[in-house]
Amino acid sequence: MAKERVTVVEIAHAAGVSKSTVSLVLQGSPLVNETTRAKVSAVIRDLGYVYNRGAANLRQSNSKSKIIGIVVNDLTNSFFAELAVGVDMVVQSAGYVQFLSNSGENIDRQREVIASMREHGISGLIVSPARGTEAADLKPLVASGIPVVVVVRNVPGAKVSSLMSDNHAGVMAAVEHLVGIGHRRIAFLGGFADTAVFGERLEGYRDAMRKAGLEAADDLVIGSAPSRAGGVDAVTRALAIVDRPTAAVCFNDAVAFGVCDGLRAKRLEPGRDFAVVGFDDVIEAKTAVPALTTISVDPQGMGQRAAQLLLKQISAGKVDAEAIVASVRLVVRQSCGAGRLNDGKRIAS
Amino acid sequence: MAKERVTVVEIAHAAGVSKSTVSLVLQGSPLVNETTRAKVSAVIRDLGYVYNRGAANLRQSNSKSKIIGIVVNDLTNSFFAELAVGVDMVVQSAGYVQFLSNSGENIDRQREVIASMREHGISGLIVSPARGTEAADLKPLVASGIPVVVVVRNVPGAKVSSLMSDNHAGVMAAVEHLVGIGHRRIAFLGGFADTAVFGERLEGYRDAMRKAGLEAADDLVIGSAPSRAGGVDAVTRALAIVDRPTAAVCFNDAVAFGVCDGLRAKRLEPGRDFAVVGFDDVIEAKTAVPALTTISVDPQGMGQRAAQLLLKQISAGKVDAEAIVASVRLVVRQSCGAGRLNDGKRIAS
DNA sequence: GGTTTTAATTGGAACGATCCAAATTTGTCA
DNA sequence: TGACAAATTTGGATCGTTCCAATTAAAACC
Incomplete structure (x- = not known):
C-alpha cells in the first residue's frame, strides 16, 4: 500500500x-x-x-525551515483562536506553515512543545506565554538565534520582541466613558491578580478613578478566573456589597459575558440596570444581546502584526528586540447603557 | 548571534x-x-x-516523521478550536506534534496547506473539510499511504476513515423532546442547505416530525449562515410567519445563540416564550443564560477520538477505512423551557 | 575557422542523523 | 590461561536534497 x-x-x-x-x-x-x-x-x-523539505533544509546551511511555531496558553478562548488565525494568514501567504500548540496554561507542557518545535527546526516562534513563564524558558531559543515574539503577556527579562495591547490606556478609556455617562461606583471584575496583564488593567482602572476624583475602594475590585464562569462568580460577589456598584469594567470579554449572565440570574438587565464593559472585542461581542461595549484589540490583527514582526526578524537575520504596544480603542455598544443615555452611538443588533 | x-x-x-x-x-x-x-x-x-529530527527521519526508512497535520474549516468557531485542542492532547502525549492550519472554508487554501503538509512529511492527517471538498483532494494522500481521518463532514467517495456525530439521531431526539413537552409548530433553523451535515440533520427533523404525526411545512425550515448572525437572521424570518412556530431546533449552537439574541430583540424570552435547542454543546452552552438545551457532541472528545483513530492507523501501517458515527445525547437545560414544564432537570446557572 | 563569451548542464561532496555489519572489549567457564 | 560468548562500540554507507566547481553545448566575435 x-x-x-x-x-x-x-x-x-x-x-x-x-x-x-x-x-x-x-x-x-x-x-x-x-x-x-x-x-x-x-x-x-x-x-x-x-x-521533501526535510532533506532540503538539511542541506541548506542553517536550517531555514519555513516553519514557524506558535503556542498559545488557551486555544479554547476564542481570543487566542483568532490570534492564531491571524498568524496563520500572513505566515501562510509568506510560504511558511505553522506548528500550533496549546499549552493549556501548563508550563511544563509549554516547555515540551517548545523543545519539540526546536527539534523540528522552526525558524521563529510566536508565543502567548503560560502563566509563570520565565525568561529562562525562552533563553535557549534566543541563544541559538531563533527570533521569538511574545504576545499578549510579557515575559520580564527575556530579550525578545513583544506585542502587547495598551491595557492601561484601554481600561482608562472605559472608566472615563462610564464616568462620563454618570456612573460613580464602578467595579473592576475578573482576572487573576498575579498576572502582569491584570496589573496593567487594574492600574488603568485606579488611575482613571483617581483622575475622576472617585474612590477606588478595594472591595470594588474582585478577581476571578478569566472566564465566563468566573464572571458570573465575580458579579455575584459584587452585587452582595452593601453599596452596590452600578457599573463594571471587566477583565476581558469572557468575564463580561459571564457578568451579563450573572446579572440576568438576579433579574437585572445588563445595559439598563447595570453597565458592563469588556476587553478584547471578540467576535461575539458585536452580535450578543445586548451588544457588548468593549475595548477592541482585534486579535486577528494582532496575530497578523505578530507574524509580520516575526517574519521581518527572520529575514533580517538579526534579532533586535522591540516592544510594541498596540493601541486600543473603546467600542461603545449597548451593554454600557450609553446608547440610551447620550450620544446614540447605538449599533443595531 | x-x-x-x-x-x-x-x-x-x-x-x-x-x-x-x-x-x-x-x-x-x-x-x-x-x-x-x-x-x-x-x-x-x-x-x-x-x-535534528529533519536529519533523523531522512534516514529513517519511510519518513516516520512524528508530525500529524490537522486542518479545520473555521478555527474561529469554538467547536473546531476545541476539536483541535482534543487532537493536540492525545497527539502530543504520543510524542507527535501537530501542524494546524485553518482553511477558512476556502478550498484552494485547503489544497495548499495539505500540499505543504505533505512536503513536510506528515505521517497522518485529520481534516474537517472545507465546503466543496472532493474525494480527489484527498486521493494523493491515501495513494501514498498516509492515513487520513475526516471529521465532522464526510467526503463522499474518499476511501478514508471518518468520524462523524450522529446528526440524524441527535435532531430526532431534540424534536421528540420538544413534542413531549407540548410543542406542535417546531422550526428547523440555520445552516447551509448544500452541506451533507445539513441534510442529515434536516432528515432527522423531518423523520421525527412525521413520526409524531406533525406537519413539517417547508416554511418551517429556514437556512442561514451557520453563525450567530445567521441565527438572528433565521429567527427573525421565522417569527414573520403567520402561524408562528413556538420552538426551534437549530443547526448548531452558534445559530441557537443567535436565535436567542433575535428573540430578545423581539422582547421574547428564550425558554419561556419560545423553546430553543442547539447542536454541538460548545463550552458556553452550559454557562449561557438561559443555559442552552443542546445535542452534545463533545468536540474535545471527538478530537481525541479522531487522533486515536489516526494514531492507530499510523502504527498499524495499513489504512483500512472505517466510518465511525459518534453517538450523541440530548442535554436538557433551560432554553427549551423543559425545566419549568416537567421533570425539573433544571441546571443551576 | 578558431577563439572567446555565454548559456545549460552535470557529477560529486555535503547536511546530520540512523543503520548495519564488523570490530573491540569484557565476562564466563572449563 | 585460553576459548567462547556476551556486551559494547564503531566506521562507513545511506536517506533526498542543495551547493559548488567543472564540463559541455551553443552563440558570438574577429
Whole structure:
C-alpha cells in the first residue's frame, strides 16, 4: 500500500537529465532552458513527485525551515483562536506553515512543545506565554538565534520582541466613558491578580478613578478566573456589597459575558440596570444581546502584526528586540447603557 | 548571534566516543553501557545540543516523521478550536506534534496547506473539510499511504476513515423532546442547505416530525449562515410567519445563540416564550443564560477520538477505512423551557 | 575557422542523523 | 590461561536534497 517516495533522481532518470537540473527546476532557477524545464515539470507532475523539505533544509546551511511555531496558553478562548488565525494568514501567504500548540496554561507542557518545535527546526516562534513563564524558558531559543515574539503577556527579562495591547490606556478609556455617562461606583471584575496583564488593567482602572476624583475602594475590585464562569462568580460577589456598584469594567470579554449572565440570574438587565464593559472585542461581542461595549484589540490583527514582526526578524537575520504596544480603542455598544443615555452611538443588533 | 548547530559528531568528539554511540544514547538504546550513557548525556546537556529530527527521519526508512497535520474549516468557531485542542492532547502525549492550519472554508487554501503538509512529511492527517471538498483532494494522500481521518463532514467517495456525530439521531431526539413537552409548530433553523451535515440533520427533523404525526411545512425550515448572525437572521424570518412556530431546533449552537439574541430583540424570552435547542454543546452552552438545551457532541472528545483513530492507523501501517458515527445525547437545560414544564432537570446557572 | 563569451548542464561532496555489519572489549567457564 | 560468548562500540554507507566547481553545448566575435 504505502508506496515509496519518488525522488529527484528518479525524476532525473525519467526525464533524461541530471538530478542537479531537476533541483534547479524545483527552485525555479533562471539557469535552466525553457524546454527542459517544461519537460522536467511534466515528469514531476506525472510521477506524482512530492518535494521533501526535510532533506532540503538539511542541506541548506542553517536550517531555514519555513516553519514557524506558535503556542498559545488557551486555544479554547476564542481570543487566542483568532490570534492564531491571524498568524496563520500572513505566515501562510509568506510560504511558511505553522506548528500550533496549546499549552493549556501548563508550563511544563509549554516547555515540551517548545523543545519539540526546536527539534523540528522552526525558524521563529510566536508565543502567548503560560502563566509563570520565565525568561529562562525562552533563553535557549534566543541563544541559538531563533527570533521569538511574545504576545499578549510579557515575559520580564527575556530579550525578545513583544506585542502587547495598551491595557492601561484601554481600561482608562472605559472608566472615563462610564464616568462620563454618570456612573460613580464602578467595579473592576475578573482576572487573576498575579498576572502582569491584570496589573496593567487594574492600574488603568485606579488611575482613571483617581483622575475622576472617585474612590477606588478595594472591595470594588474582585478577581476571578478569566472566564465566563468566573464572571458570573465575580458579579455575584459584587452585587452582595452593601453599596452596590452600578457599573463594571471587566477583565476581558469572557468575564463580561459571564457578568451579563450573572446579572440576568438576579433579574437585572445588563445595559439598563447595570453597565458592563469588556476587553478584547471578540467576535461575539458585536452580535450578543445586548451588544457588548468593549475595548477592541482585534486579535486577528494582532496575530497578523505578530507574524509580520516575526517574519521581518527572520529575514533580517538579526534579532533586535522591540516592544510594541498596540493601541486600543473603546467600542461603545449597548451593554454600557450609553446608547440610551447620550450620544446614540447605538449599533443595531 | 546565530550560533551554528551542535551535531552528534561534536558530542561524540567531546565525550570521546563515536557518533554511533551518541546516536544510540539519543534513542535510549539498551545496548549502551550505563557509565558511557551518563557521560554522553552530560555532554549533550552541557553543549546545549538539539536533536535534528529533519536529519533523523531522512534516514529513517519511510519518513516516520512524528508530525500529524490537522486542518479545520473555521478555527474561529469554538467547536473546531476545541476539536483541535482534543487532537493536540492525545497527539502530543504520543510524542507527535501537530501542524494546524485553518482553511477558512476556502478550498484552494485547503489544497495548499495539505500540499505543504505533505512536503513536510506528515505521517497522518485529520481534516474537517472545507465546503466543496472532493474525494480527489484527498486521493494523493491515501495513494501514498498516509492515513487520513475526516471529521465532522464526510467526503463522499474518499476511501478514508471518518468520524462523524450522529446528526440524524441527535435532531430526532431534540424534536421528540420538544413534542413531549407540548410543542406542535417546531422550526428547523440555520445552516447551509448544500452541506451533507445539513441534510442529515434536516432528515432527522423531518423523520421525527412525521413520526409524531406533525406537519413539517417547508416554511418551517429556514437556512442561514451557520453563525450567530445567521441565527438572528433565521429567527427573525421565522417569527414573520403567520402561524408562528413556538420552538426551534437549530443547526448548531452558534445559530441557537443567535436565535436567542433575535428573540430578545423581539422582547421574547428564550425558554419561556419560545423553546430553543442547539447542536454541538460548545463550552458556553452550559454557562449561557438561559443555559442552552443542546445535542452534545463533545468536540474535545471527538478530537481525541479522531487522533486515536489516526494514531492507530499510523502504527498499524495499513489504512483500512472505517466510518465511525459518534453517538450523541440530548442535554436538557433551560432554553427549551423543559425545566419549568416537567421533570425539573433544571441546571443551576 | 578558431577563439572567446555565454548559456545549460552535470557529477560529486555535503547536511546530520540512523543503520548495519564488523570490530573491540569484557565476562564466563572449563 | 585460553576459548567462547556476551556486551559494547564503531566506521562507513545511506536517506533526498542543495551547493559548488567543472564540463559541455551553443552563440558570438574577429
